[in-house]
Amino acid sequence: xxxxxRYRRAYKPLIWAVCLAPAALLVARGTGWMAPSLGADxxxxxxxxxxxxxxxxxxxxxxVTPLRxxxxxxxxxxxxxxxxxxxxxxxxxxxxSYVSLDLRLDFPALWADIVKRPYxxxxxxxxxxxxxxxxxxxxxxMRRLGRRWQTLHYLIYPIAMLGVWxxxxxxxxxxxxxxxxxxxxxxxxxxxxxRRRARGRVTSRSAPATVPERT
Numbered sequence: 099x100x101x102x103x104r105y106r107r108a109y110k111p112l113i114w115a116v117c118l119a120p121a122a123l124l125v126a127r128g129t130g131w132m133a134p135s136l137g138a139d140x141x142x143x144x145x146x147x148x149x150x151x152x153x154x155x156x157x158x159x160x161x162v163t164p165l166r167x168x169x170x171x172x173x174x175x176x177x178x179x180x181x182x183x184x185x186x187x188x189x190x191x192x193x194x195s196y197v198s199l200d201l202r203l204d205f206p207a208l209w210a211d212i213v214k215r216p217y218x219x220x221x222x223x224x225x226x227x228x229x230x231x232x233x234x235x236x237x238x239x240m241r242r243l244g245r246r247w248q249t250l251h252y253l254i255y256p257i258a259m260l261g262v263w264x265x266x267x268x269x270x271x272x273x274x275x276x277x278x279x280x281x282x283x284x285x286x287x288x289x290x291x292x293r294r295r296a297r298g299r300v301t302s303r304s305a306p307a308t309v310p311e312r313t
Contacts, residue, residue, distance in 0.1 A: 105173070105176055105177075109176075109177060110177075110180065113177055113180055113181065113184075114180075117155065117180075117181070117184040120147060120148075120151040120188075121148075121151075121188075121191075123147075124136075124144060124147055124148075128140065128144075140199075141195070141199035141200055142200075144195050144199060145192060145195050145196055145199070145200065148188050148189075148191045148192040148195055149188075149189075149192040149221075149265070149268075150265075151188045152185050152186075152188035152189040152192055152261070153261045153262070153265060153279065155181055155182075155184050155185035155188060156182075156185045156254070156257065156258045156261055157258065157279070157282055157283060157286065158181055159178055159181040159182045159185060159254065160254065160255075160258060160283070160286045160287075161286065162174050162175060162177060162178045162181070163175075163178075163289075163290070164286065164289045164290075167293065179235045182231060182232070182235060182254070183232055183235055185228070186225075186228045186229070186231065186232040189224070189225050189228055189261075190225065192221075192225075193221075193222075193225055216267060217263075217264050217267035217268045220260050220263050220264045220267065221260070221261075221264040221268075223260055224257050224260035224261050224264060227253050227256065227257045227260070228257055230250060230253070231250070231251055231253060231254065231257075234247060234250060234251075255287065258283055258286075259283065262276060262279045262280050262283055265279060266280065
C-alpha cells in the first residue's frame with residue numbers, strides 16, 4: 099500500500115472520526131442518549147465544548163510540524179490542512195451557537211458585544227482570520243497562490259494566540275486552564291523560532307567563503 103493510499107484509507111477516516119467525536123457527543127448528551135446531560139445551562143455547555151474543541155484543534159494543527167521533525171516523517175503534513183479545516187468548523191459553530199442560543203439571533207446585540215466586550219472582539223477577529231485559511235485550503239488554491247499560500251497561512255500563529263487570549267479573558271476567574279493552553283502555545287512557537295535559527299546557522303556555515311577582491 100502506498101503512502102497516498104494509506105492516508106486516504108486509514109489516516110484520513112481516523113482523523114474525521116476523532117474530530118467529529120466532540121460534536122457527536124454533544125448531540126448524544128443533548129438528546130439524552132448519553133450521560134451526563136448538558137446540565138442546567140445547555141447553551142453555555144455547548145458554547146464551551148465547541149470553543150474549546152476549536153482551540154484544541156488549532157494547537158494540534160501546530161503540533162504537526164514539530165512531530166514531523168521529531169519522527170522524521172514529512173507525510174504528516176498532509177493531515178495539517180484537514181485539522182485546520184475542522185478547527186475552523188468548530189470555531190464557526192461556536193459563533194453560530196453564541197448568536198443563536200445566547201443572543202437569540204439579536205444581531206444588534208452581537209454588534210454591541212463585539213464593540214463593548216474585548217474577549218468577544220478578539221474571538222471574532224480570530225474567526226475572521228481563520229476564514230481565508232479555510233477558503234484557500236484546497237490543492238487548487240495552493241497551486242494558484244504559489245508562495246503566497248504559505249505566507250497567508252502563517253496567520254495560524256496570531257490566530258492561535260488570539261484564541262488563547264479569548265479563552266483567558268472569557269473565563270474571568272479561574273485562569274489556570276487558559277494558562278496551560280498559553281504555555282503549550284509558547285512551547286510550540288518557541289520550537290519554531292529555535293528551528294528557524296538552527297537552519298539559519300546551518301545555512302551560514304555551509305555558505306562558501308567570500309573570495310577577497312584582488313587589488
